[in-house]
Amino acid sequence: MGQRTDWRLVLANGLFFVVFWMERGVEVDAFYQFQAWLWGDDAKPATIIKKVLFDQFVYTVFLAAPVNMLAFLWKDSHFSWPLMRAELDLSFLTFRYPSGLVTGWLVWIPAVSLVYLLPSPLQIPLFNLVLCFFVLLLTFVSERAAKQPPSPLPLHLQPPSTPEPHHR
Numbered sequence: 317m318g319q320r321t322d323w324r325l326v327l328a329n330g331l332f333f334v335v336f337w338m339e340r341g342v343e344v345d346a347f348y349q350f351q352a353w354l355w356g357d358d359a360k361p362a363t364i365i366k367k368v369l370f371d372q373f374v375y376t377v378f379l380a381a382p383v384n385m386l387a388f389l390w391k392d393s394h395f396s397w398p399l400m401r402a403e404l405d406l407s408f409l410t411f412r413y414p415s416g417l418v419t420g421w422l423v424w425i426p427a428v429s430l431v432y433l434l435p436s437p438l439q440i441p442l443f444n445l446v447l448c449f450f451v452l453l454l455t456f457v458s459e460r461a462a463k464q465p466p467s468p469l470p471l472h473l474q475p476p477s478t479p480e481p482h483h484r
Contacts, residue, residue: 325394332391340384341444347375348439357436364432371428372421381417423450 355366386400393399427446431439 328395329391336387344443345440348436352436359433364429367432368425368429372425376420377417381420385413385416
């Protein structure tokens, strides 16, 4: 017999995604317009460098990444503030947040470099395309990680796995 579907959670997740991505889209559009006003809307190398640096090391570090990580932590905690707060420990600040930033930079620094090469009206469509692939990548990685049995020891302290004996 299959597991029963919690339709309230399904509805809550659906509503979360609609509201979250709608807000993020409005915010990113406003941010791109702000950067065009601040640095210009040309595709000169100096302008692109300023936009990428400001995007990835100011906006992302202090607004986009914290909001994204906290919102998804809340969702993954089944929208429970106490469960979410329990996850906000020292490892969140020293490992999870920094590793999320570095992972994002591997995708987004090259991506926004290309985004800022385009005329302003084409920047959001390219951003959305990259975002779709980035979300698919994160979903794939997080689902694979969720299937792995948790280990009580850090990876570098785990004993090496022994291969299964071959049976003839």
